[in-house]
């Protein structure tokens with residue numbers, strides 16, 4: 224019997240309508256379009272507005288689009304994994320809210336929290352359920368409403384993040400397409416550089432924690448930058464090396480969109496020209512778990528069956544990793 228691999232058979236995305244431009248940020252904090260553009264590559268990001276709107280309100284339209292595109296009935300989904308750092312609630316899992324909303328009555332689901340590497344970790348995890356032969360249709364979602372944890376008085380962080388997300392369908396493939404290899408890493412000694420100080424079990428919410436603005440993402444940008452440049456480039460180079468791939472063999476780098484300079488450093492190390500690098504950071508900023516599925520969604524029409532893709536990410540914690548996959552279908 225031929226080996227089962229987990230192939231992406233469809234991709235979808237969703238971004239909210241509201242566009243927060245660098246110009247508008249200039250009215251909120253001491254910053255300017257030139258600084259943001261040259262330091263990060265970001266021009267604008269999307270924000271989910273409205274009372275009672277959470278990450279599931281980004282994920283649900285994405286999953287509905289995915290089901291439509293892949294001709295899948297909601298009850299056919301076996302498993303839905305939602306990578307997110309901004310769940311609708313501490314519990315239940317956002318995956319449960321999504322499955323209920325889309326009518327995936329036969330699916331089990333759970334959330335996976337690995338900050339900006341969340342989608343990558345969830346994709347690797349979901350693929351194992353397919354490779355084992357246990358499940359046939361696994362939906363992997365990456366979505367975040369970062370505006371819910373961003374301090375819009377902190378100019379060093381509020382310029383970076385935005386809201387958005389996407390989803391992919393994983394199905395068994397016996398022709399060798401799909402996920403080939405993954406390298407996933409975590410190092411908790413990186414926690415001090417990117418974390419949220421309060422709201423967890425260590426420091427539950429109190430009036431004092433709110434007044435001290437401790438429910439927002441705290442970041443030491445330069446430390447994260449240094450780590451990210453090395454971490455993302457190292458794993459990307461390593462996964463190429465151990466799969467005997469040169470820059471010429473790789474059709475696309477699909478990098479986490481946190482800072483254009485970090486993406487360029489990674490592409491350089493891999494020996495890739497800029498035109499092989501998926502980029503939408505200028506439009507959406509860093510949507511945390513959302514960046515990689517949003518890239519795949521936007522570039523889907525340019526992907527050909529058999530293309531070698533390297534997905535690479537890093538995030539708070541620290542977490543980082545890379546996935547090598549063979550794209551499984553031509554543009555439809």
Ligand SMILES: CC(C)(COP(=O)(O)OP(=O)(O)OC[C@H]1O[C@@H](n2cnc3c(N)ncnc32)[C@H](O)[C@@H]1OP(=O)(O)O)[C@@H](O)C(=O)NCCC(=O)NCCS
Pocket residue numbers: 253254255258259262263339378379380382383442443444445446447448451481482509537538539
């Ligand atoms: C946050 C980040 C853009 C800051 O860029 P940087 O080049 O490292 O800038 P620095 O932090 O060294 O700050 C340089 C100066 O710009 C200032 N500055 C910071 N944010 C600014 C802003 N939005 N507008 C204008 N000036 C700003 C700083 O106060 C500092 O001023 P000083 O020299 O007078 O002290 C960058 O560090 C970064 O991208 N880090 C990685 C973040 C990331 O990827 N996070 C997501 C992880 S998944």
